[in-house]
Amino acid sequence: MSLSLFSLEGRIALVTGSGQGIGLALAEGLSEAGAHVVLNGRDRAKLERAAQAISAAGRKVSVAPFDVTDQAAVEAGVAKIEAEIGPIDILINNAGMQKRAPITEFPVEGWHELMNTNLHSVFYVTQAVTKRMVPRKRGKIVNIGSVQSELGRPTIIPYTASKGAVKMMTRGLAAELGKHNIQSNAIGPGYFATELNAALMADEAFSAWLCNRTPAGRWGETKELVGAAIFLSSAASDYVNGHLLMVDGGLTAVV
Numbered sequence: 001m002s003l004s005l006f007s008l009e010g011r012i013a014l015v016t017g018s019g020q021g022i023g024l025a026l027a028e029g030l031s032e033a034g035a036h037v038v039l040n041g042r043d044r045a046k047l048e049r050a051a052q053a054i055s056a057a058g059r060k061v062s063v064a065p066f067d068v069t070d071q072a073a074v075e076a077g078v079a080k081i082e083a084e085i086g087p088i089d090i091l092i093n094n095a096g097m098q099k100r101a102p103i104t105e106f107p108v109e110g111w112h113e114l115m116n117t118n119l120h121s122v123f124y125v126t127q128a129v130t131k132r133m134v135p136r137k138r139g140k141i142v143n144i145g146s147v148q149s150e151l152g153r154p155t156i157i158p159y160t161a162s163k164g165a166v167k168m169m170t171r172g173l174a175a176e177l178g179k180h181n182i183q184s185n186a187i188g189p190g191y192f193a194t195e196l197n198a199a200l201m202a203d204e205a206f207s208a209w210l211c212n213r214t215p216a217g218r219w220g221e222t223k224e225l226v227g228a229a230i231f232l233s234s235a236a237s238d239y240v241n242g243h244l245l246m247v248d249g250g251l252t253a254v255v
C-alpha cells in the first residue's frame with residue numbers, strides 16, 4: 001500500500017465551523033495532506049485569521065462565511081465556492097454546538113437552536129453539496145458525530161438526539177449515494193479540549209471521572225482527529241461507507 005492513497009492533492013474540501021476548535025484542526029490537517037481547504041463559520045474576521053495561518057504555511061485556503069442553519073445562505077455559499085474556487089470533493093460537516101440542562105428545564109428555543117445547528121445544517125449543506133457531486137460521480141462526506149450517539153448521559157439529551165440522527169443520516173447517505181461513488185462516513189469524537197467543553201474542562205470532578213473512565217486516561221487533543229479525517233476523505237477509504245469511526249481514547253469500548 002502506498003501513502004499516496006492518503007493524498008488529498010488537487011481536492012477541494014469544505015469544512016463547516018472551521019474558524020476554531022475541531023473544525024480548524026481538521027482543516028489544517030486536510031491542507032497538510034494537500035487539499036485546498038475552504039473555511040466556514042459565521043465570523044468572517046475569525047475565518048480570515050485562521051486562513052492566514054494556513055496560507056503562511058504555503059497551503060491553499062479560502063474562506064466562505066455563511067450560517068449553516070440558513071438554507072438559502074448555504075445554497076448561495078456552496079454555489080459561490082463551486083463557481084469561484086471549484087468543485088467540492090470533500091465535505092466535512094463539523095459545525096455544531098452544545099447546551100446543557102435537565103430535560104424538565106430545557107428551553108424549547110434551545111432545543112430548536114441545537115437541532116438547527118447540529119442536525120438540520122447537515123441536511124442543508126449535504127444536499128447543496130451532493131446534488132453537485134452526484135453528476136460528477138465522486139465525493140466524500142465526513143460527518144462529525146459524537147460518542148454521545150452511543151452513550152446515555154444526563155443533561156445533554158437534545159445533543160445526544162442530534163448526534164444519533166447524524167449517525168443514522170450517515171448510514172442513509174451511504175446507502176443512497178454509494179452507487180454514485182460518494183462515500184459517507186462519520187467520526188465520533190470523545191471529549192476534546194475546545195471552547196464547546198469550556199465548562200466541563202473547568203469541572204474537576206467531571207475531568208477526574210472522564211480520565212478514570214477513558215482507557216487513554218486523558219482528554220483528547222484536536223490534532224488526534226486529523227488521521228481519521230484524512231483517511232475518510234481520501235482514496236484510502238474508497239470501500240468504507242456508512243461507518244462511524246470512534247476517536248475517543250477507548251471511551252466507548254468500556255462498559
Ligand code: NDP
Pocket residue numbers: 016017018019020021022023040041042043046066067068069094095096097117144145146147188189190191192193194195196197
Ligand atoms: P467549538 O464550539 O469550538 O466550534 C464550533 C464551530 O462551529 C465554531 O467554529 C462555530 O463558528 C461553528 N458554528 C456554530 N454554529 C454555526 C453556524 N450556525 N453556522 C456556521 N458555523 C457555525 O466546538 P468543537 O470544535 O468542539 O466542535 C466541533 C464539532 O465537533 C461539533 O459538531 C461538536 O458537536 C463535535 N464534537 C465535539 C466534541 C468535543 O469534545 N469538543 C466531542 C464530540 C463531538 P462561529 O461561532 O464563528 O460561527
